[in-house]
Amino acid sequence: MTQPGGWSRGGPSPVSMSPSNSPLHINELNLPKTCEIDFSDQDDLLHFRLLICPDEGFYKGGKFVFSFKVGQGYPHDPPKVKCETMVYHPNIDLEGNVCLNILREDWKPVLTINSIIYGLQYLFLVSTAGVQAPVGIRGGYQEVFGGD
Template sequence: MKSLGVVALTCLSFSSICAHKNTQKKQAEDAEKRAAAAVKASGQEGPQKSAGEIRLAKDLAELKLEKGMSIKFPNGKNDLMYFQIEIKPSENYWQGGRFTFTFKIPDSYPHEPPKVLCDQIVYHPNLDTKGNICLNVLREDWSPVQTVTSVIFGLLFLFIDPNASDPLNSEAAKDLMQSTSNFKSNVRKAMMGGIINGVRFTKVI
């Protein structure tokens, strides 16, 4: 039987979690209201805009990319829900490469995370050959207070500090853990469009 102290601590922990979630929800709702007010004030409000589009427009207006990063809208800026981010790492294994990530934003954003794929086949522990990405902010760490900025900088961080302990490409992860020099050699080979373990990688330099 639990002591009263343990029960009280459990209840307190549960209350703290609930309070944190309620705070996150309120912050997200406030952000959406501010975004809607900004769109209305600019005279660009229209019936075709979803709540997700309004919130995304605010997030993109506040986005500040690091050097070596750029954004483009293949369908023009009338379609904000589909865009691409290019990252050119300036350090570590992938330095000198160009990597493009395609973002598709659901209408339910920010209550659901963006759908993101890497356009190239990259030798990386956290990217598979289909372009899927192992990034916590796109999975369990997503919440309505997160933004596309969180995702974009999460992608940049994958090139700075790859996570071999939570891989999508287990062979690349094993390579990194066993020999950083061999991993570096394989990354360069892949970036040149080489073949590793029967897979041809995309030339990105």
């Protein structure tokens, strides 16, 4: 169902522009109820935004926007995903870079956009207590919070 502002809420995506021709398998998207997707430019399905609104856990009630840029190498290369919302999270640095293994070394061509969406949603649901931030992200937290 398309929401005001172009966002589509959970369930199969209602994108009307020949999703069967898209390498993204848009017609197979099955969004969690806490996610909405926005294809602002119906002629460019390779650039879109995802809104995640966790309904439980520490980030409950938050709204987090991610931008997706799918390159010509997809599905052999993962899409570029950035968090556009400033958030203090052990897997998201201050520039919005996301630390999710399936976006880097664990990417496989059999993975889909749906896999990434569920992976991003999972980041906001798991308990991060006692989790140490990846080395590349620690500097930003030290700068903001001090300490190690």
